[in-house]
Amino acid sequence: MTSRASGPFAVLVTGGAGYIGSHAVLALLDAGWKVSVIDNLVTGFREAVDRRARFHEGDIADEALVAHILAEDGIGAIMHFAGSVVVPESVADPLKYYRNNTANSRTLIESAVRGGVRHFIFSSTAATYGIPDEIPVREDMPTRPINPYGMSKLMTEAMLADVAAAHPINYCALRYFNVAGADPQGRTGQSTAGATHLIKVAVEAALGKRSEVAIFGTDYSTPDGTGVRDYIHVADLADAHLHALDTLIALPDRSHIMNCGYGRGYSVLEVLDSVERMSGNSIVRRMEPRRAGDPDALTADNARILATTPWRPRLADLDTIVAHALAWERKLGERD
Numbered sequence: 001m002t003s004r005a006s007g008p009f010a011v012l013v014t015g016g017a018g019y020i021g022s023h024a025v026l027a028l029l030d031a032g033w034k035v036s037v038i039d040n041l042v043t044g045f046r047e048a049v050d051r052r053a054r055f056h057e058g059d060i061a062d063e064a065l066v067a068h069i070l071a072e073d074g075i076g077a078i079m080h081f082a083g084s085v086v087v088p089e090s091v092a093d094p095l096k097y098y099r100n101n102t103a104n105s106r107t108l109i110e111s112a113v114r115g116g117v118r119h120f121i122f123s124s125t126a127a128t129y130g131i132p133d134e135i136p137v138r139e140d141m142p143t144r145p146i147n148p149y150g151m152s153k154l155m156t157e158a159m160l161a162d163v164a165a166a167h168p169i170n171y172c173a174l175r176y177f178n179v180a181g182a183d184p185q186g187r188t189g190q191s192t193a194g195a196t197h198l199i200k201v202a203v204e205a206a207l208g209k210r211s212e213v214a215i216f217g218t219d220y221s222t223p224d225g226t227g228v229r230d231y232i233h234v235a236d237l238a239d240a241h242l243h244a245l246d247t248l249i250a251l252p253d254r255s256h257i258m259n260c261g262y263g264r265g266y267s268v269l270e271v272l273d274s275v276e277r278m279s280g281n282s283i284v285r286r287m288e289p290r291r292a293g294d295p296d297a298l299t300a301d302n303a304r305i306l307a308t309t310p311w312r313p314r315l316a317d318l319d320t321i322v323a324h325a326l327a328w329e330r331k332l333g334e335r336d
Contacts (some may be wrong), residue, residue, distance in 0.1 A: 118252060126230075129175075139259055160197075160255070178197070227297065
């Protein structure tokens with residue numbers, strides 16, 4: 001990580017009590033930034049927010065509250081993580097996703113413009129690509145979301161582009177691939193009950209919190225027949241946000257869309273093997289049919305972020321990601 005000065009302003013992290021947001025808060029604080037957090041605690045956890053940050057319980061759709069925070073806390077940049085993230089739920093309840101991810105983002109962006117915020121970093125997703133024509137996926141490839149979650153994020157990207165063209169604000173939309181792991185120092189991690197992310201599910205199974213792990217499809221065009229995904233350590237992802245912020249500040253007239261991934265994929269079976277190896281426990285595997293819309297493989301072309309920023313992955317190792325996820329899951333077990 002490069003050294004950074006906090007500058008004359010503070011950073012507002014929306015959804016800072018959530019999984020990725022709480023790691024971004026830590027990264028900002030550790031780098032010397034002043035940080036404020038807004039979170040409604042519907043899915044986030046108050047204890048996940050480092051005490052060095054100023055915490056505001058509330059919703060980003062509350063324009064009066066956000067205006068107060070921007071003015072009182074001296075906010076000059078926003079990192080926007082607040083929203084809903086479960087793909088199957090977005091199919092079943094699309095209006096929830098268009099409210100939480102699109103309409104509320106519109107309100108937040110308007111608050112940012114009114115409050116004179118100059119820099120906006122958006123938590124986007126590889127789901128904006130849908131099923132890509134080829135892999136690895138580049139940012140200039142077509143965006144054809146196949147679910148409301150991906151579309152709700154893509155619509156926010158479009159709003160940011162239009163707003164940046166009309167107002168003195170620049171933005172960076174970071175399209176995440178599969179985020180996993182936990183803070184290497186054990187300060188925060190993924191605490192959501194009933195999570196659907198494979199590594200989280202697998203470590204729960206390895207520690208006896210689940211009876212089995214379902215494998216959806218074994219007939220994909222991949223080396224072992226199971227789906228391949230690009231897993232990025234959440235601490236590396238948080239660091240990418242800091243570099244994105246530095247880039248926006250250095251070039252205030254430029255905005256960016258960048259993939260966040262390692263460019264290396266692992267199959268479902270490789271992930272389960274890693275969890276078994278790192279935990280020393282076996283996992284019961286249940287074979288299920290494919291899920292609709294799941295591509296054979298999805299990996300990132302990360303050339304743009306490597307060329308645009310000084311960001312370099314430090315934890316790009318599956319066993320390391322799994323080890324940190326296991327350590328956090330054991331810590332959660334001690335609290336139960």
